[in-house]
Amino acid sequence: MNSAEFRAVFRYIKALLVITQASLVLTDHREMLPPSPADVAWLMHEWTPAVVRETNYSHRAIITAHNSQTRVEMAKVANCDASAALTAQFFTEVEPAVHWLRSIYIV
Known part of the structure; x- marks a missing residue:
């Protein structure tokens, strides 16, 4: 993925969070290649603060x-x-991650 595609994915996630008013996100990084330093900085200083x-x-x-x-x-x-406002848990498999999110989901 180039930088434009990488950022487009995260902009899409933000748009979904706005539209759905969701508060829980599961991200699967297993096959993800390392983002560029510029994209990491963008996530840290622009995307995450805005999404929070x-x-x-x-x-x-x-x-x-x-x-x-x-x-x-x-x-x-x-x-x-900016991530300090978010609760994060790290997993190696999807099922435990889904279980954790379901355990905190409040209808």
Whole structure:
């Protein structure tokens, strides 16, 4: 994925959060390649603060990447200042992540 495609995915996620007023997100990074430093900075300093400010996003279940560099780069995002407003759990498989999200879902 190039930078434009990478950012388009996250803009789409933000739009879905706005439209659906969802607060829970499961992201599967298992096959994700390392994002560029510019894209990591964009997630940390632009996307995450905006999504926290403009949506109900509160919890994220993250399926960690197989690629170690991707894990390092996405951990930077998960640990940035804006991410402090979000509760995150890391998983290696989808089912435990879904179970965790269902355990906190309130109708």
